[in-house]
Amino acid sequence: DTEVTQTPKHLVMGMTNKKSLKCEQHMGHRAMYWYKQKAKKPPELMFVYSYEKLSINESVPSRFSPECPNSSLLNLHLHALQPEDSALYLCASSQETGTGISFHLQFFGPGTRLTVL
Amino acid sequence: EDKVVQSPLSLVVHEGDTVTLNCSYEVTNFRSLLWYKQEKKAPTFLFMLTSSGIEKKSGRLSSILDKKELFSILNITATQTGDSAVYLCAVEGSGGSNYKLTFGKGTLLTVNP
Numbered sequence: 728d729t730e731v732t733q734t735p736k737h738l739v740m741g742m743t744n745k746k747s748l749k750c751e752q753h754m755g756h757r758a759m760y761w762y763k764q765k766a767k768k769p770p771e772l773m774f775v776y777s778y779e780k781l782s783i784n785e786s787v788p789s790r791f792s793p794e795c796p797n798s799s800l801l802n803l804h805l806h807a808l809q810p811e812d813s814a815l816y817l818c819a820s821s822q823e824t825g826t827g828i829s830f831h832l833q834f835f836g837p838g839t840r841l842t843v844l
Numbered sequence: 845e846d847k848v849v850q851s852p853l854s855l856v857v858h859e860g861d862t863v864t865l866n867c868s869y870e871v872t873n874f875r876s877l878l879w880y881k882q883e884k885k886a887p888t889f890l891f892m893l894t895s896s897g898i899e900k901k902s903g904r905l906s907s908i909l910d911k912k913e914l915f916s917i918l919n920i921t922a923t924q925t926g927d928s929a930v931y932l933c934a935v936e937g938s939g940g941s942n943y944k945l946t947f948g949k950g951t952l953l954t955v956n957p
Contacts, residue, residue, distance in 0.1 A: 731886075768949070769932055769934075769947035769948060769949055769950055770887070770932075770947055771947075772944055772945065775942070775944065782942060783942050783944060815885075817886055817887075832876075832878070832889065832892055833878075833889075833945065834889060835880075835886035835887050835888070835889075836886055837885045837886045838885050838886050
C-alpha cells in the first residue's frame with residue numbers, strides 16, 4: 728500500500744460546527760503533515776508530527792487542532808472556522824523527518840475540499 | 845526565511861513542444877529539491893534532487909540541480925495534453941529550527957492539441 732488516504736473528500740460546514748478531517752497511511756511512515764492550499768497558491772505547511780509527537784506548528788490558529796492517535800492516523804479537528812479557512816487541506820507523510828536522504832520524501836493524499844459558510 | 849521562486853508562472857504550448865521550467869531557491873541548510881505535478885487534487889511526486897549535475901530522468905521528463913547557482917530545471921519533451929498541470933518546486937531546508945518543505949508558487953503549464 729503506497730498511498731495516503733483522506734476523508735472526507737468534500738466538507739461543507741457552518742462557522743459554529745465542529746468537524747474532523749482524517750488522514751491515514753500504511754507505509755510505515757513516521758512523519759505526517761497537514762497543509763492548507765488556497766486556489767492557485769502553493770501548499771502551506773500547518774503542522775508536522777514526527778513519531779506521533781507534534782514537532783512543527785506554523786502559528787496556526789487554535790480553531791485548528793491536530794491529533795495523531797497512532798503512527799498511521801492523523802486528524803485535524805475543526806471548530807469555529809471562518810469563511811477564509813475554506814481551502815484544500817492536504818495530508819502528507821514521509822518515512823521520517825530525520826537525516827536520511829530519501830527518508831523525508833513526502834507523499835500527498837488527495838485532499839479534503841473544505842467550504843466554510 | 846527560505847524562498848523558492850519558479851518561472852514562468854504560466855506557459856501555453858502546443859503538443860510536441862519542449863518546455864523548460866525553472867526553480868531558484870535560497871534556503872538555510874539545503875537538503876533536497878523536489879518537483880511535484882499537481883492536477884486537480886494532490887501533488888504527485890516527480891523527482892527528488894540532492895546532488896548537483898546528476899540528471900534524473902523519467903520518460904519525457906528530466907530534471908537537474910545546480911547547487912552552486914541554486915537552481916533546478918524541469919524539462920518536458922514532446923509535450924502532450926496530459927502534461928497540462930501545475931508543476932510545483934519544493935525545497936527542503938531548515939530555515940528556522942526544523943527541516944520543512946518550502947514550495948514555490950508553481951508553473952501552470954497548458955498544452956494545447
